[in-house]
Amino acid sequence: MPASATGNRPEELAERLGVGGAAAEGEALLKALREVKNQIIGNKTKKLLYLHLGAVPRIVSVLASVAGGGDAALIVQAAAAIGSFACGVEDGVRAVLDAGAVPHLTRILSHPDEKVVDAGARSLRMIFKSKLTPKYDVLQEKNMKFLLSLLYRENENVTELAASIIAHSCERNEEQKALYDAGILQRLVKLLGGPLNQRDACLESIEAIVRNNSEVAQKFACIDNGKALSSLIELIQDRYPRTRLLACICLITIRHASPCFVQEMQIKTKLIIILIELLEEPGTAGDEAPFALTNLIMDEEELHRQAVSINAVDKLCNFFYKGPIEPRRLQGILLALAELCSKLEKCRSQLLSLQVLNFIVDALKHDCTDVRIAACSCIRNISRSLKNLSAGHLSSETVVVPLVQLLHDESSLVQVAALGAICNVAVNFAPRKSVFIQCGGVSQLVQLSKSMDPTLRLKSVWALRNLMFLADRTDKECVLMDLTISNLASLICDSEHPIQEQALALVSNLVDGCRDPFEHAFAEDNAIINALTRILRGASSPGVCIQGMFLLANIAAGNELHKEVVLNCLLPPQANGDSPLFIIKFLQSKENLLRVASVWCIVNLTYRDSLCSSTRAARLRDAGIISQIKTMVNDPCLDCKLRVRMALEQCMDFENTHHVH
């Protein structure tokens, strides 16, 4: 019967719930509770409806009034209804928590009637699944004792509940250690021998206790002389997919927490094989498998190789041909492929040869944010392949246009991910970067370079830098017109050092290869040179100083005017004797590249065939720079040593010629 039969309208039903007042009693109350419960189970719309009618506090008050020893049937229905409100609806969880349901549900766990205990345990389990539910404080002794007592109960629902509370509530190392000390971890291991659902709950729980805690992980491995670890290893080949997955995740967690365990290649290969097989399973086991796989092989080239050798790339890519993929699974597959392509050229080539790039590009337009981010990571890693970049496989319109679209995405995480991909894709060896510029990529990058978010600023400048690598004059003009010299100058002076570095590298790319390379450096009243000077004199990171000095060295290779400007940069007109010159600081730096760049600068300033080199050499000598360089004749870095020699030879020539005159 539809819910709108007389007397059973939601508003009327909700009225009958509660204690006292207009609420029903006895049989009538039981009937109303049961009716509401049956309406809301599985039905999100009804849950929200009854939530707004204030049903939750009413039902909790009923539970409170009978939990001590009222009609068992009433308790069961009330508990079940509360549990259902907490299932899958955030507002429901909040309402249940606010109404104070948890203590009452906990109370009925000790009820003599098993059905009541079941109802309480199931509902609590639902509540503890939600992120909104506060952690159970396991550091309190009485709480720990309570959990332990639950783990010794015969009732499967109760032990599963205890396991989920534990999994929900142990994040900090001290909590995990306390759980071990109280004997909870050992008990969970024993319970692994029980029925299926209990076993799965215990696996999740064990994983949470050992996560990121090398001490507890080691202690786990020693339980029963290593038998606990062996039973986990057995479980990865269990007949149930979910058990296999959870056992794999557990082993992976132990390995990350304490690498001396699970280190034989044999077991790691087994894990890879099992996880790849799990991909074939429908349901959550198959959905979560690729995430576990990514986690297992993360940053380990050897494991990447193992995975490739057992056709991981092929098997993952096969899914693209099997029709539409559910979002969570799609995200997992993309992340796994991204990880595999992060280091191995072989993977990248294989992926491209399997012709699945168009599926990945389609995923860039997916409704789900996480999928879009994963697709960007995938493309970013595939485009680490210089071979494929130079062959132009990744800079076609089909790839670039959707990526540029994502720069306008509402989620900044997606924007960051897209920028990562664009950074690589933009390193195009073709002289014309028209595709990128034509589809409005540059203006959006420029826009993002003004963002308040430093990550967005950094990555967008980086992308511009890569875009300008070996770009032709027209494209450079285009970018500069959009970006403007003054913006570029302020990026050089950005508060974040990495951004300063990228901005300088961008300038280097802009001036490189131009006929009059430095016109931009000197444009707008030497805006860029001034900015550069300012940060070199300030305290910036070595990376920034290196970029800056190489830029100065390149400018110093220009004409007399350019050399003059560089010299004034090194030797400020109003030098007070107190603060040392930054060039001297750099020449004394531990960083090889910084010393090399600085000496190059001097080499270019004192270049033989230039008119005023001798005057410049004299000024440098007066400032003590030449004497500093003289101390570097035996510099440990060969490159530096050779440049030092060059510089000194050139300066000696001037001295000699000077003397002659």
Added chain:
Amino acid sequence: MSLSWIILGQLDSIESMSTSKKVITRDEWERKLKGVKIRKEDMNKLVMNFLVTEGYVEAAEKFRIESGTEPDIDLATITDRMAVKKALQSGNVQDAIEKVNDLNPMILDTNPQLYFHLQQQRLIELIRSGKVEEALEFAQEELAPRGEENQSFLEELERTVALSAFEDVKNCPYGELLDASQRLKTASEVNAPILTSQSHEKDPKLPSLLKMLVWAQNQLDEKAVYPRINDLSTASLEDPAI
């Protein structure tokens, strides 16, 4: 001349291929089979497992009494499961839903597809009994929100609602939804999650054994010629065709 030699050569190798397979006569085969011992208790357990998993509670009870085999789960839980199946088979979907919720409220809360199919069945029953207005109201109030909550249900929803548009429902395009088979389909869909929630295996062991038999025979076919079981229901040995 050389051509005929090639053909003769090929004929030679074909013959040797067919004779390289071992031939096992019926007598030999039956003798070998006699030598394999199977325990009665194992067979009883298999039968009990089948009855229990499929939910034949009365048969299971009788079998328990007559053979002394203990079921691996409490027969009371099978009774609950069978009550659900019975309700569905008689078209009392609401009753079935209430029974599932009494068994374990988490089942329908965590199986959206199953819940949708149960509600779809309710709609079908309303259409079957000719209560078109009620059916449409139900579709709007109960099923439409499911479609909104989950896009993948929309297609099935459209098909079911389309039923109500036809005068002669039994003969319309989606008429098969009104068959008894649809009720059975829904009933078996409910069976599995209930079993899983009780930590019981949702599939009986017997089919796996039969699959193993078929596979083993296929493997053996490549190496030998022997009396085969071609009809699983009779399990009679059929002489090899030479």
